Amino acid sequence: MVKCQEDMKRHFQRITSCLRSDSNYPGLGLSHGNSMTVMEFYKGTEHNIDIILYDRKLVWAFVTDSGTVRQHCFVATAKRMPSYLPYDQKNRITDTAFRSCIAIGLTDGLFNVEFIWTSNGPKLLEINPRISGYVLRDWLQKLYGIDIMVYSMMVACGIKPTIPELTTNKILMGVMVMPSLHAKLLTEDHCKQKLFQMIENDAVFFLQFRKLKETLSHYEVPFGNVAVTGTTSDEAKQKLLYVCRELGIDQEDYRVEDFIQTF
Known part of the structure; x- marks a missing residue:
């Protein structure tokens, strides 16, 4: 986040001096270059909509929620599926x-x-020409038993997918784990054993x-990401806080x- 033009220039110079190409940070998208866009900061809650379009028509849409981002770089922190937003x-x-x-030609x-x-x-x-990152595909499989990648491949092959109505009485809620803070989950034996025991007991759903x-x-x-399931928001929150x-x-x-x- 920047508050003035001088602040913006300072951050721009710092970022572009160390993040120049994909070799500086593989997987961050730098293979497409390190140009950036400045945009207005919006206050509110963040939501992802994954949609399937076929022949300019809406075939399927699914909404998930994102938690409050972590400053300073707006890094993703938490996810919830399905969305808590009301129907309208x-x-x-x-x-x-x-x-x-x-409007931008994605049909x-x-x-x-x-x-x-x-x-x-x-x-x-933003609009991304792909499915959501991180947890979406695995969470959809766990909650609803569908593989969203199959539908993506069908559209790519010119086949209009037929997707079943998705219903569930469970909520998946999870939090991201960061290398500088949580590497011990996979590097320290006692932490790794505790995590694997929770996974084995179906107390958590872990994705690396x-x-x-x-x-x-x-x-x-x-x-x-470390996630839990619950039948209500309060139950899922309490379980996730305990696990974390x-x-x-x-x-x-x-x-x-x-x-x-906000969940």
């Missing part, structure tokens, strides 16, 4: 996502659109996105309760 708000951002994709495929829901309604953050690196970057991204405190994920400078407060 989900319909509104789904329609807005659909119209946004069509066939699976796309991810991110919004901030502000006091003045939804504000567009990338290997841990010995050298850490100022612009680090999550290496995994037991595993040492919840820390003074990584307060899980703050990340999931």
Whole structure:
């Protein structure tokens, strides 16, 4: 976040001096260059809409929620599936996502659109020509038994997918784990044993996105996600907080309760 032009220039120079190409931080998207866009900061809650379009028509849409981002780099912290948004708000951002994709020429495929829901309604953050990152595919498989990648491949092959109605009485809620704070989950024996025991007892659902690196970057991204299921928001929150405190994920400078407060 920047507050003035001088602040913006300082951050720009610092970022571009150390993040120049994909070799500086593989997987961050730097193979496409390190140009950046400055945009207005919106206050509100963050929501992801993954949609399937076929022949300019909306085939399927699914809304998930993101927790309060971690400053200083707006790093993802927490996820919830399905969304807590009321029906009318989900319909509104789904329609807005659909119209946004069509407006820029995205007519066939699976796309991810991110919004901030502000006091003045939804504000567009970004449109990605892919499914959501991190947990979406695995969580959809766990909660609903569908593989969203199959549908993406069907559209790519010119086949219009038929997707069953998705219903569940469970909520998945999880928090991201960061290399500088939570590497012990996979490197220290007693922490690893506690995590694996929770996994074996079906107390947590753990996903690892990338290997841990010995050298850490100022612009680090999550290496995994620890999640729990619940039948209500309160139950899932309490279970997640308990797990995060037991595993040492919840820390003074990584307060899980703050990340999931809107859930």
